Amino acid sequence: MKILVCIGNVPDTTTKIKFDTGMQNLDTNGVQWVINPWDELALTRALEIKEQSAGKIEKVSAINVGLVNSEPTIRKALAIGADDAFRINCEPSDSYTIAAQIAEVAKNENYDIIFSGIESSDFNAAAVGSMIAEFMDIASVSAVSSFEFNDGDIILKREIDGGKETVKIQTPFVAIVQKGICINPRIPAMRGIMMAKTKPIKVSTPVSVENLAEALSFEVPPAKAECKMIDAEETDLLIELLHSEAKVL
Amino acid sequence: MNFEFTEEQLMIQQAARDFAERELLPDVIERDAKSIFPHRQMKLLAELGFFGITLSPEYGGSGMDNISYVLALEEIAKIDASSAVVLAVHNSLTCYGIEHYGNEEQKRKFLPDLASGNKIGAFLLSEPEAGSDATSQKTIAEDKGDYYLLNGTKNWITSADTAGIYIVIAQTHPELKYKGINAFIVDRHSEGISLGPHEDKMGMRSSDTHSVMFTDVKVPKENRIGEDGFGFKFAMQLLDGGRIGIAAQAIGIAGGAFNLALKYSKERKAFGTEIANHQAIAFKLADMAVKLENGRNLVYKSAWQKDNGINYSLVSAMAKQYCADVAMEITTEAVQIHGGYGYVKEYHVERLMREAKVTQIYEGTSEIQKIVISRAILKE
Secondary structure (H helix, E strand, C coil): CEEEEECCEEECCCCCCCECCCCCCECCCCCCEEECHHHHHHHHHHHHHHHHCCCCCCEEEEEEECCHHHHHHHHHHHHHCCCEEEEECCCCCCHHHHHHHHHHHHHHCCCCEEEEECCCCCCCCCCHHHHHHHHHCCEEEEEEEEEEEECCEEEEEEEECCEEEEEEECCCEEEEECCCCCCCCCCCCHHHHHHHCCCCEEEECCCCCCCCCCCCCCCCCCCCCCCCCCCCCCHHHHHHHHHHCCCCC | CCCCCCHHHHHHHHHHHHHHHHHHCCCHHHHHHHCCCCHHHHHHHHHCCCCCCCCCHHHCCCCCCHHHHHHHHHHHHHHCHHHHHHHHHHHHHHHHHHHHHCCHHHHHHHHHHHHCCCCEEEEECCECCECCCCCCCCCEEEECCCEEEEEEEEEEEECCCCEEEEEEEEECCHHHHHHHEEEEEEECCCCCEEECCCCCCCCCCCCCEEEEEEEEEEEEHHHECCCCCCHHHHHHHHHHHHHHHHHHHHHHHHHHHHHHHHHHHHHCEECCEEHHHCHHHHHHHHHHHHHHHHHHHHHHHHHHHHHCCCCCHHHHHHHHHHHHHHHHHHHHHHHHHHHHHHHCHHHCHHHHHHHHHHHCCCCCCHHHHHHHHHHHHHHC
């Protein structure tokens, strides 16, 4: 059995996001790129499953849709422990494009389980995982927070409103994972970092995908207003400001 | 010139940073207050390969360069200098000492356990009456034919209790003075070794420091490092490299304090604005940043020279002296920027200030570094 883990290359979550003057493109100057946090959790759990599977899982591969600047992030995935990686050489312009590329590789290479983070921390579309399943015409389970093998069955738990749902599933399928799938993302060991250089990254040209959507522009949220401190005695003023300025009354 | 780190070096730096923030930060104040050794964290660091960072993979090490090593130490020290000193003594002195000066049999016998973290290494040079003057060794290693008999006391030994392997410097031929000194690999649990009480230190409180007493401790002849009388030269050459590790630790402590002061100065308000907007604070931060940058450059240059086979004795002394001194200055200013909050444990900077102090003292005081530096430049 083989697992494919989708790896998004996203700005570090502490990055101050800026756009160019036309508000159409992200200003990447000074941006530090990292593995999308949900994908990093997915990769960690996939590796744990492989280690606990007594050889049932033969390999865990990472896949990224992106240009060459994604490779340090892919190598981090290899350092963490992925056996090999794919990079589909195209701009990850929207979820549909990304999902189409990943589905193509997953299908051609016969992956049994595809792990995708529930969303990316940059565009937050939360669409790639289920779109991959649609492209491949296979099952997908969303909001997965637990993945276990139980007597040969694969048992997933997913978060639902007010509780959890337990699901038994047959391969192939897409597991769209969220927080809880593992405790912490795995920190790469020194040996892993050294080995990453020797593991293969298979670069391929993208399949042609119809462009269905185009981002026209972006807006950044308005700067947070200054915090006003009102004296505890001045309740009338507080009510007045909540009414006239904050407009919450 | 190229001031860029490689992708691997950056990955190691990030791994050390992530580890320190996730595993070392949560209990660091409690470990300091109660002098608790970070056993759990050391085990995890060993699993990640931090116990044989520069050791050859042939002996179970990670085979990284010295730049990677100092980047890792710096990140660990930003959060927990006690953990950093355990790693520094283990890697710079014990592992490097055996790998570069030991014979093949010694390497095969001792290095795999050190690399895996099964055994922590300690370095025993200082004595009650031989600190900076390391030639005055009173610990005697009497040659008994097929073994040496060790008698004497060593002081201020980092990891004295938790270590499994000691490197002990002792005098075999007192009449030859420093040329009679030898270095030995000693099993910490050998019969005749006893420890003094846990030292109640100002800083580095969660590293375990003791004096170590040797009473008729038998050391097999094959555990001597190098030729008879090589011990002093061995110790001095080893400390050239050890200084790089302590300089990295010192600049890490300084960097940790600087980060906290910078963050605090952007949050704390006084006279209607964040204190960073007051020039009195902004200039302090500017001075701290310049010193940090200078210190880092000296550390990285020392590591780079070591990696490239260029003599690093002078530059590592410069790095050790400068980084230790600016660590003291920067941590003191970080406390000042925090005001009253800096004086309480919750804000970390008082601990970092206490920890900075010893970097001016151990592995060669700042004054000893200036002797090394001045002698070197006057000789040119």
